Amino acid sequence: MVLRNAANGTYKRVILKDNRVIGAVLYGDVADGMWYNELLKSGDCVEDIRDTLIFGQAYQGGGAAADPLAAVANLSDDAEICGCNGICKGTIVDAITEKGLTSLGEVRAHTKASASCGTCTGLVESVIALTLGDSFEKKVEGMCGCTDLGHGEVRRLIKAQGLKSIPAVMQELEWKTPEGCAKCRPALNYYLLSDWPGEYVDDQQSRFINERVHANIQKDGTYSVVPRMFGGMTTSSELRAIADIVDRYDIPSVKVTGGQRIDLLGVKKEDLIPVWKDLNDAGMISGAAYAKGLRTVKTCVGKEWCRFGTQDSTGLGIKLEQYLWGSWSPAKLKLAVTGCPRNCAEATCKDIGVICVDSGYQIVYGGAAGLHIQGTTELGSVKTEEEVIEVVGALTQYYRETGFYLERIYKWADRLGYDHIRETIFDDPEARKAYADRFAFSQQFAQVDPWAERVAGTDAHEFTPMADLKLEAAE
Ligand code: SF4
Structure with missing residues (x-):
C-alpha cells in the first residue's frame, strides 16, 4: 500500500x-x-x-x-x-x-x-x-553546556546589547566556561560575522578544521581541493592548468562533483599552498567546498543550447554565483538554475532554486537531498534576472540573520514558516530591498579569496588545529 x-x-x-x-x-x-x-x-x-x-x-x-x-x-x-x-x-x-x-x-x-x-x-x-x-515543560535547549540560552536568544542579545566579540558575548551573557566549546565557538563566530559585517574580525580559531585550512581533509590525512567554476562553466585554459597541476603535484584522483566542479583529491598538506598559487595564477579561486556558506550554483545549458530552454539559465547561474560567493551562512548553501521545468539542474531539491519559464522565473527554496529528502516550496515568480538576484539576495540575508548555526535552510523555513518568509522578503518590496541591500553591503567584506590570502601570507591564520577545542572531533 x-x-x-x-x-x-x-x-x-x-x-x-x-x-x-x-x-x-x-x-x-x-x-x-x-x-x-x-x-x-x-x-x-x-x-x-x-x-x-x-x-x-x-x-x-x-x-x-x-x-x-x-x-x-x-x-x-x-x-x-x-x-x-x-x-x-x-x-x-x-x-x-x-x-x-x-x-x-x-x-x-x-x-x-x-x-x-x-x-x-x-x-x-x-x-x-x-x-x-x-x-515536564518543554524547555528551549541551550546552545551547549556552556550556556542555558538557546540560539535564538543569543542571536537576539548580540544585536540588542551590541556585543561584537566572542569574549564580550561570553562575559555579558554569563557563559559558564571561560573559552566556550566546539559547539558554541563556531556558532558565535558565525553570528558575529553575520551581524557586524566590516566590524567583527573572523576568528579562525573558532572554525572547524576544513574551514581553517580552506580544503576538505580526507581520511588518509590528505586534502581535497575544489576551485570555483561559476555556474559549472570552465574553459580549455582552466582545464589545461588543472591538468598541469595534477601532473606537477602528483595528485592521485580527479573527480567531477555533483555540483558541476572538479575535485582534486589526495593533495598533500605541503602542496596545498603551491597548488592554490598555481590555481590562482590560472585565474581560479577557492570553491569553498568546505564552507558553511555558498557552495555552488548548478545550471543546465538553457536556451543557448537546448531546444526546450526558455531563458539563459547558465548566464543567470553565473551571475548568482558571482553575487553570492564568499558569503557565510548558518549551514552550506547550494543553488541551481534550470532552463525549463524539465529541471535538468535539479533546482527543486536545492536550498534555493530558480526555474526558468516562458514568462520569467520561479524562485523556490527549502529543498533537501541528503539524509532528509524534500522538494522545494515556491517563494514567488518574477519577470527579470535583476529581480531574481534581488530576491535571492534578500532570502539569503534573511536566512543569514535569523538562522541558527548548522540549521539548513529547509529546517529554518520549517521553524519560521513559509508564509511568514514569503510575506517578509517577497510580498513586501521595501523589506526585500532592505535585506538585499544588507546582503550586498556584507559582501564587500566577504568576497576575498582565502587561497590568495594564504598564498600571500596576509591572513595570519593558524594552520594547525587548536587542540583544546577539539573542533576536528566535532566536525
Ligand atoms: S532543464 Fe530544460 S532547458 Fe535545461 S537542459 Fe533540461 S530540458 Fe533543456
Missing part, C-alpha cells in the same frame, strides 16, 4: 503478506514508524484495519489511538525509539526515573536517544512527557 502526498512531502509504503506487515518505508511524516515496526515484529494480523492501515495509528479508531501521546503510551518497552543509536522506550523511561532526568538535553546526554539525526526528537519528548506527566 502506498500513500503519497507531494504537497506536504509525505511518502508511505507498507508491505503486507497474508495480512501481516512485512515491511514499511516512510519519508516526511515518520511518526508512525514505531507503530509499523511493532506490527512487523509482532506479526499480528491486520485484516480488520487493512483499509486504514496506511493512514497511521491515529486513524485506527478508539480514543487512545487518536491521541499521539496515547500512541506512544501503547508502545512496548522494547519499541525502538531512536533508530540511529538503537535506544528503546524502556531504556529512556528507566533513565528518566532512575537518574531524575527532566529535559530532552539530559535524556540525550544519558541515553544518546535523539542525539544523532534528530528525527525521533518528537517521540523522545513524548516519552519524557508520558513519564514525567505535568512536571
